[in-house]
Amino acid sequence: MIENDMSTFWHWWVVVLTLANIAGIYWLIRWTSKKRPGEVAQGAETGHSWDGLTEYNNPLPRWWLYMFYITIVFALIYLVLYPGLGRFGGLLGWHSGNELNVENSQYQKEMARADARYQPVYTAWAEQDIDSLSRDFDALTTGRRLYLNYCSTCHGSDAGGATGFPSLANGVWQWGGAPAEIKHTLLNGRQANMPGFEQMLGDEGVSNVAQYVLQLAGRSDADAAMAEQGQPQYMTYCSGCHGAEGKGMAMLGAPNLTANAWVYGGSVGAIETTIRQGRAGVMPAFGELLGEDRVHVLSAYVYSLDRD
Numbered sequence: 001m002i003e004n005d006m007s008t009f010w011h012w013w014v015v016v017l018t019l020a021n022i023a024g025i026y027w028l029i030r031w032t033s034k035k036r037p038g039e040v041a042q043g044a045e046t047g048h049s050w051d052g053l054t055e056y057n058n059p060l061p062r063w064w065l066y067m068f069y070i071t072i073v074f075a076l077i078y079l080v081l082y083p084g085l086g087r088f089g090g091l092l093g094w095h096s097g098n099e100l101n102v103e104n105s106q107y108q109k110e111m112a113r114a115d116a117r118y119q120p121v122y123t124a125w126a127e128q129d130i131d132s133l134s135r136d137f138d139a140l141t142t143g144r145r146l147y148l149n150y151c152s153t154c155h156g157s158d159a160g161g162a163t164g165f166p167s168l169a170n171g172v173w174q175w176g177g178a179p180a181e182i183k184h185t186l187l188n189g190r191q192a193n194m195p196g197f198e199q200m201l202g203d204e205g206v207s208n209v210a211q212y213v214l215q216l217a218g219r220s221d222a223d224a225a226m227a228e229q230g231q232p233q234y235m236t237y238c239s240g241c242h243g244a245e246g247k248g249m250a251m252l253g254a255p256n257l258t259a260n261a262w263v264y265g266g267s268v269g270a271i272e273t274t275i276r277q278g279r280a281g282v283m284p285a286f287g288e289l290l291g292e293d294r295v296h297v298l299s300a301y302v303y304s305l306d307r308d
């Protein structure tokens with residue numbers, strides 16, 4: 001029997017209320033089917049009439065009445081066999097187990113059944129390299145299903161991303177877009193860390209460097225004079241991570257600033273905020289949750305997004 005942490009008070013509260021309720025329903029059925037003093041004979045008119053419709057004193061059909069009794073018997077049998085009466089877990093020992101990870105629960109059994117069924121498929125896919133797997137229709141269908149379950153809340157169902165969550169489909173990679181790099185990202189997660197430069201640069205410096213970043217991105221709205229002022233500061237403070245040409249550095253997750261594709265927004269305001277305050281985006285690790293074989297298939301799916 002499975003213990004849970006319901007207190008004694010609530011245990012008896014549930015037991016008494018549930019049983020009293022069932023007894024009450026039984027009593028109500030008996031009471032309403034009894035003959036009452038002053039009642040007209042069965043089949044005769046009761047004297048009630050609405051808009052010319054008159055009511056006869058007919059009992060419920062037998063089968064209908066029995067249905068009520070059957071539901072009561074069903075409830076009692078159910079409460080003996082399955083959890084329902086407070087802490088009493090039922091004679092069958094059944095447990096959904098979805099929160100408690102209970103031994104032999106329905107959840108565990110279903111997971112074991114699913115593993116037995118799908119594991120051979122995943123094992124076969126695990127032996128293929130990600131590039132060829134990313135052209136395998138069945139693997140991509142499965143990869144897409146995993147993606148929609150585990151990734152779409154952050155990266156969008158079309159993988160187009162959102163502010164703070166990178167697009168996975170635009171061919172621009174912070175942490176690298178090679179199969180091994182993608183798989184590394186999914187298995188272990190990534191933790192970006194760009195410090196803020198408000199103190200070092202001051203307001204004017206932030207604005208100038210922001211204009212230089214716009215220029216790196218090839219944007220026509222960049223202010224050339226300000227960008228010229230910002231350029232040496234970029235070289236001092238930024239090039240160590242983003243590179244002298246602004247192409248980024250996958251090892252640090254420092255984005256390519258020349259791609260004009262922005263995780264945190266490409267407006268002057270958004271870029272200045274990034275420079276002022278820094279950014280520290282976190283991609284959670286999925287290795288433990290999904291296991292390496294599923295991550296392998298997911299990597300192939302993500303890799304395929306970049307290609308088309």
Ligand code: HEC
Nearest residue numbers: 192193194237238241253254262263264265274279280281
């Ligand atoms: C220590 C390394 C490091 C330094 C130094 C650094 N950055 Fe970054 N930068 C990063 C990382 C890592 C990210 C990604 C942050 C994230 O994803 O949360 C980033 C993100 C950005 C972004 C946001 C890009 C986007 O897609 O929205 C901009 C803009 C940027 N940096 C500009 C600069 C500028 C300008 C400087 C110099 C003042 C600078 N960075 C200095 C590492 C650095």
Ligand code: HEC
Nearest residue numbers: 150151154164165166173174175176185192253281282283
């Ligand atoms: C809780 C939100 C969240 C979930 C869920 C999530 N991600 Fe991410 N992911 C992020 C963030 C935020 C980043 C950017 C981290 C950074 O700033 O460097 C990221 C980065 C990535 C990157 C690196 C992109 C690049 O440009 O290098 C890949 C690939 C990726 N995610 C794939 C996935 C996949 C596949 C899943 C599902 C298994 C997933 N993510 C689930 C938030 C999430």
